[in-house]
Amino acid sequence: xxxxxxxxxxxxxxxxxxxxxxxxxxxxxxxxxxxxxxxxxxxxxxxxxxxxxxxxxxxxxxxxxxxxxxx
Numbered sequence: 001x002x003x004x005x006x007x008x009x010x011x012x013x014x015x016x017x018x019x020x021x022x023x024x025x026x027x028x029x030x031x032x033x034x035x036x037x038x039x040x041x042x043x044x045x046x047x048x049x050x051x052x053x054x055x056x057x058x059x060x061x062x063x064x065x066x067x068x069x070x071x
Contacts, residue, residue, distance in 0.1 A: 022061040029057035 032038040033053035040047055040056070047053050058064065 022063055025061040026057040026063070029053065029060060033057075 029038060030053060033047055033050070036046065038047045038053055038056065039045060040052070047056065
């Protein structure tokens with residue numbers, strides 16, 4: 001069954017961002033952290049922890065952080 005152009009454009013708009021776009025977003029957020037301008041969402045306080053900056057970057061890019069395996 002063929003799909004219409006309207007349906008096709010909706011599918012492309014909702015498609016996940018490419019890997020390059022995600023990496024660019026992470027790079028931008030980490031640069032903000034290094035400059036000291038990265039702020040947390042709710043409270044608006046400056047982010048001091050590198051781990052917190054990584055979590056924010058991954059969240060904004062729509063990525064999942066890989067967990068280390070124990071063992």
